[in-house]
Amino acid sequence: MQPAQALKRFETFLRGRALRMTSQRRAILELAWGTHEHFTAEDMYAWARNLDASVSRATVYRTLSLLVEGAFLATLDRGHGQTLYEHILGHRHHDHMVCLECGKIIEFLNEEIERLQDEVAAKHQFTITQHTLRLEGCCMRCSAARESAAEAAG
Amino acid sequence: MQPAQALKRFETFLRGRALRMTSQRRAILELAWGTHEHFTAEDMYAWARNLDASVSRATVYRTLSLLVEGAFLATLDRGHGQTLYEHILGHRHHDHMVCLECGKIIEFLNEEIERLQDEVAAKHQFTITQHTLRLEGCCMRCSAARESAAEAAG
DNA sequence: ATATCTGCAAACAATTTGCAGACGC
DNA sequence: GCGTCTGCAAATTGTTTGCAGATAT
Numbered sequence: 001m002q003p004a005q006a007l008k009r010f011e012t013f014l015r016g017r018a019l020r021m022t023s024q025r026r027a028i029l030e031l032a033w034g035t036h037e038h039f040t041a042e043d044m045y046a047w048a049r050n051l052d053a054s055v056s057r058a059t060v061y062r063t064l065s066l067l068v069e070g071a072f073l074a075t076l077d078r079g080h081g082q083t084l085y086e087h088i089l090g091h092r093h094h095d096h097m098v099c100l101e102c103g104k105i106i107e108f109l110n111e112e113i114e115r116l117q118d119e120v121a122a123k124h125q126f127t128i129t130q131h132t133l134r135l136e137g138c139c140m141r142c143s144a145a146r147e148s149a150a151e152a153a154g
Numbered sequence: 155m156q157p158a159q160a161l162k163r164f165e166t167f168l169r170g171r172a173l174r175m176t177s178q179r180r181a182i183l184e185l186a187w188g189t190h191e192h193f194t195a196e197d198m199y200a201w202a203r204n205l206d207a208s209v210s211r212a213t214v215y216r217t218l219s220l221l222v223e224g225a226f227l228a229t230l231d232r233g234h235g236q237t238l239y240e241h242i243l244g245h246r247h248h249d250h251m252v253c254l255e256c257g258k259i260i261e262f263l264n265e266e267i268e269r270l271q272d273e274v275a276a277k278h279q280f281t282i283t284q285h286t287l288r289l290e291g292c293c294m295r296c297s298a299a300r301e302s303a304a305e306a307a308g
Numbered sequence: 309a310t311a312t313c314t315g316c317a318a319a320c321a322a323t324t325t326g327c328a329g330a331c332g333c
Numbered sequence: 334g335c336g337t338c339t340g341c342a343a344a345t346t347g348t349t350t351g352c353a354g355a356t357a358t
Contacts, residue, residue: 020312020357041348056315061348082347097280110274116267117289124260125294126251133287135271140279174332174337195323210340215323236322 001090003033006072009089013070027051028063032073032087038105040082076132095132099139101146106139155244157187160226163243167224181205182217186227186241192259194236230286249286253293255300260293 010029011021031047032039041061048055064085067073074088076096095113097106113133121128138146164183165175185201186193193201195215202209218239221227228242230250249267251260267287275282292300 018312022313022357024314054315058316058349059314062313097275097278097282099280100283106278106280108274108278110270113267113270113274116264116270117287120262120264120267121251121289121291124251124262125297126253126260126289126291127297128251128289128291129254130291131287131289133271133285135275135280135282135285137275137280137282137284143279143281172337176332176338178339208340212324212341213339216338 001033003030006033006087006089010067010070010072013072019066023052024048024055024059025063025066027055028060029067029072032067032085038076038084038086040084042082044085076134095134097135097137097139099142100136101138101142104139104141155187157184160187160241160243164221164224164226167226173220177206178202178209178213179217179220181209182214183221183226186221186239192230192238192240194238196236198239230288249288251289251291251293253296254290255292255296258293258295 007026007029010025014021014025027048028044031044031051034047041057041064044064045055045057045060048060064073068075068085072087072089073085076084076086092109093114094107094109097108098104099106117128117131161180161183164179168175168179181202182198185198185205188201195211195218198218199209199211199214202214218227222229222239226241226243227239229237229239246263247268248261248263251262252258253260271282271285
């Protein structure tokens with residue numbers, strides 16, 4: 001989804017809740033759409049300040065929460081200090097592999113896994129609203145680096 | 155696995171790292187094996203103090219980290235404030251469904267999903283060391299409660 | 309006009325750390 | 334006896350909140 005379109009949706013979302021569009025909120029939404037990477041609240045704070053030095057951390061946090069509520073952003077990770085965000089509106093759901101060495105995040109989607117999840121939930125009469133699948137480990141590049149380091153040492 | 159056996163393993167683990175077995179560490183390990191529920195650091199702190207009023211929060215946190223490192227415990231959740239722990243040594247791996255209404259956690263295991271995860275990882279030449287699959291939503295009981303509430307209202 | 313927003317600074321909650329004395333090996 | 338552990342209290346980190354003035358509608 002284009003930033004302009006996302007912005008339009010954000011306006012609608014705000015109007016529906018009798019909230020207001022402000023320059024800060026607009027900037028934060030646009031910045032969130034300006035990256036294809038995952039980002040932290042602190043990243044966003046830095047980016048926003050770059051545009052407008054008066055933006056505060058509080059507003060960044062408040063706006064990010066608002067965007068998550070409206071399903072414009074999703075949080076992922078949590079658990080190693082900071083919460084990571086990614087924009088999802090208009091994006092397909094996907095899961096993540098996280099390299100614990102370099103922090104690289106690989107996104108993937110497996111329809112069969114998705115189907116099986118629904119199946120398992122149905123068996124327990126559980127209604128899924130959201131799910132996270134996170135594979136932690138070591139990416140191809142880091143595995144290779146590790147091996148060559150071992151060779152050099154041996 | 156029995157607490158006594160887990161304790162033995164813990165001793166071996168500590169010895170291997172030139173660390174020491176202390177009464178606090180022993181108590182915390184045993185308490186962790188004394189529950190089949192997931193618990194927080196604060197829960198553990200309360201339990202440990204019940205045995206020995208002098209145990210400090212710091213020691214609880216330090217010991218829990220140690221137990222996670224040694225794969226005696228696993229962390230799950232995180233993300234809503236406190237980290238949850240569960241003992242895993244000698245237990246089969248499983249995943250979780252979390253009811254967002256009542257907090258209930260349902261454990262499940264699906265071999266086919268496990269297999270597909272390995273498959274996806276292999277495709278990306280990614281080495282999995284750990285994974286978490288978490289289905290969030292609403293459990294059977296809460297769904298039912300919700301429905302009857304809706305009926306009463308309507 | 310007025311209710312929502314904002315920045316600021318202080319508050320918070322969970323967890324971590326520095327230190328001096330306690331204690332396992 | 335040495336080096337690791339511990340409790341304590343203070344520090345850190347990420348995030349939230351109260352407030353008075355600013356601003357969108």
